[in-house]
Amino acid sequence: MNAVEQIFTTMGFSVLVAVVFAVMLFVSATDLYLSYRRKPTIGEYVNAAVAARSWVAVLIALVFGAMIAHFFIYITQI
Amino acid sequence: MTTEQQAATPAKPAKEPRLAHQVQANAGAFHRGELVLHAIALVVVALLFVFALVALGGAKVAACAVHDNLNQERGLLLAAFTAGGFVLGRLIGVIRFHIREGIHSSNRPAPHPTAVLDVAFVLFLAVAALLLAYETWSLANGGHPPPITSYVRCAAYHQFPLAAITAGSIGFMVSSWLWFPSK
Numbered sequence: 688m689n690a691v692e693q694i695f696t697t698m699g700f701s702v703l704v705a706v707v708f709a710v711m712l713f714v715s716a717t718d719l720y721l722s723y724r725r726k727p728t729i730g731e732y733v734n735a736a737v738a739a740r741s742w743v744a745v746l747i748a749l750v751f752g753a754m755i756a757h758f759f760i761y762i763t764q765i
Numbered sequence: 766m767t768t769e770q771q772a773a774t775p776a777k778p779a780k781e782p783r784l785a786h787q788v789q790a791n792a793g794a795f796h797r798g799e800l801v802l803h804a805i806a807l808v809v810v811a812l813l814f815v816f817a818l819v820a821l822g823g824a825k826v827a828a829c830a831v832h833d834n835l836n837q838e839r840g841l842l843l844a845a846f847t848a849g850g851f852v853l854g855r856l857i858g859v860i861r862f863h864i865r866e867g868i869h870s871s872n873r874p875a876p877h878p879t880a881v882l883d884v885a886f887v888l889f890l891a892v893a894a895l896l897l898a899y900e901t902w903s904l905a906n907g908g909h910p911p912p913i914t915s916y917v918r919c920a921a922y923h924q925f926p927l928a929a930i931t932a933g934s935i936g937f938m939v940s941s942w943l944w945f946p947s948k
Contacts, residue, residue, distance in 0.1 A: 695826040708814040715807040727876035730945030735876045744943045762840030765918045
């Protein structure tokens, strides 16, 4: 039996699912509420925050792209 | 043309693209459509969450240790789904921007971050820091327990349809935040 096989746990996957979907559900619900009340959306808040410092947005986008490549391009190397 | 003539000539109004004009002219209807689509998106995310919980219930974590005959194309497809969601987020963001321009005209409210959003952002960063700390600790221990990367790759590989839709949604959301049009 592989050592990795012994220590992968259902709890680890539970945390993964909880974190990913907690963020997505919170953002979706908040954005729907803000749109309904005709208030600025989350995108507009973030946009206002990074408008004067576009390099922050570029940096975050680069990190996001690097994470996607890191997770998915080498997906077979579990 | 002299400087005086130029000053006397009224400035031509900027020619707006046809799509922007149409969206702004029918902003009310587009806003109702936006709300409906938004509600549908929320339901879809909730359903994805339920599917993920069901998959979690029947998960065979031992499958993560089998590294033979894995298909590399799945990773490329997942990356493509994420990039597609990112581009789609920008396109939808442009339409949403013009809906707000049409609704509010010149009285468009400027975004003033509230305490709730500040707290949410701090919580988000705190969770991200915790996850990175775990990743660092795991790698420092030679991958025991497995790092988050291994969990993500295993879950994404073995639950491909769920992962593809989720990855596309995340790309869409990130694009909506970082690439939302400002003018």
